[in-house]
Amino acid sequence: MTGEIAQSAEVEAIGSDATLLLVDDDAPFLRRLGRAMEARGFEVEIAESVAEGLAKAHARTPKYAVVDMRLQDGNGLDVIEAIRERRGDTRIIVLTGYGNIATAVTAVKLGAIDYLAKPADADEVFAALTRKPGERAEVPENPMSADRVRWEHIQRVYEMCERNVSETARRLNMHRRTLQRILAKRAPR
Structure with missing residues (x-):
């Protein structure tokens, strides 16, 4: 029942x-x-x-x-x-x-x-x-890790550069291949 x-x-x-x-x-x-x-x-x-x-x-x-x-x-x-x-x-x-x-x-x-x-x-x-409009989702119990914060920053710059890897690598002062490897991985917890 x-x-x-x-x-x-x-x-x-x-x-x-x-x-x-x-x-x-x-x-x-x-x-x-x-x-x-x-x-x-x-x-x-x-x-x-x-x-x-x-x-x-x-x-x-x-x-x-x-x-x-x-x-x-x-x-x-x-x-x-x-x-x-x-x-x-x-x-x-x-x-x-x-x-x-x-x-x-x-x-x-x-x-x-x-x-x-x-x-x-x-x-x-x-x-x-x-979920009804205006109803809030629950706040996660654990804050983002340092790795996750770094990942978020890289992704934000990547989106600002319209997903252009070369321009993103230049702005982050990072080697292009290193950036490509980071972008190919899943987000850290």
């Missing part, structure tokens, strides 16, 4: 339009998240690339979307922009393993309502999608 009550509360939080587009190039993660979101009452569409995400967004613009930032064929921000052009009330979450402040700001400017770093579980994604 408690499971039924929890499920009806989840369906109520979603609303009448339960369309959800998940865009991520990590196929196993995408399938797991898709099943978990279906169990919570969403009508899930999945896409593994920017091109597939754009096609599905144009065919049926969803009420909810979870979009990975970096995909094999491009940037997930393109999918966010396309969804936002077609439907202004879509609740979009950016999900990425390469989290940084600069891309979070860009995603929010394009219309994302939240930004989650991988690995995020289905409960975190659901909470972010169904």
Whole structure:
């Protein structure tokens, strides 16, 4: 009985339009998240690339979307922009393993309502999608490490230089190859 009550509360939080587009190039993660979101009452569409995400967004613009930032064929921000052009009330979450402040700001400017770093579980994604306007996310318990602060600064400069590696390396007084290695890695905790 408690499971039924929890499920009806989840369906109520979603609303009448339960369309959800998940865009991520990590196929196993995408399938797991898709099943978990279906169990919570969403009508899930999945896409593994920017091109597939754009096609599905144009065919049926969803009420909810979870979009990975970096995909094999491009940037997930393109999918966010396309969804936002077609439907202004879509609740979009950016999900990425390469989290940084600069891309979070860009995603929010394009219309994302939240930004989650991988690995995020289905409960975190659901909470972010169904959070009411004005409701605040919980503050993380642990502050950023020194490595993470350095990573954030590098990413901020990289975004300011319009993702130009050579210009970023020059501004940071860093060797270009060193910068490329740093950019290829996931964000430190």
